[in-house]
Amino acid sequence: MGYLYDTSFDPSNPSASLLISSDNGGIRGGFRINYVLSSGRQYILVVTTSQASLTGDFWILARGPALARLTSIASPPT
Numbered sequence: 098m099g100y101l102y103d104t105s106f107d108p109s110n111p112s113a114s115l116l117i118s119s120d121n122g123g124i125r126g127g128f129r130i131n132y133v134l135s136s137g138r139q140y141i142l143v144v145t146t147s148q149a150s151l152t153g154d155f156w157i158l159a160r161g162p163a164l165a166r167l168t169s170i171a172s173p174p175t
Contacts, residue, residue, distance in 0.1 A: 098118070098120045098128055098144070098145050098146065098147060099118065099119050099120075099128035099130050099143070100115060100117075100118045100143040100144075101115075101117050101132055101140055101142055101143075102114045102116060102140065102141040102142075103116050103138070104138070104140070104141070105141060106141040114141075116132060116140075117130055118130075120147070127155075128144075134161070134165070141170070142157070144157070
């Protein structure tokens with residue numbers, strides 16, 4: 098499941114700043130988000146699973162006419 102946020106993500110209020118979300122449409126049942134990003138803005142992509150104990154490797158593909166920088170922001174378990 099994928100969630101795209103504008104500028105920030107607040108786990109206590111997950112609907113705040115939410116631009117778009119998806120739980121399907123991608124390869125092998127993964128999520129797919131199509132969204133036009135604006136240059137110079139920061140976006141937060143939150144990726145999660147449908148099951149709490151599900152773990153493993155995953156990949157993200159970002160495409161467009163210009164360069165995008167992706168930075169991992171890991172959230173510690175609570």
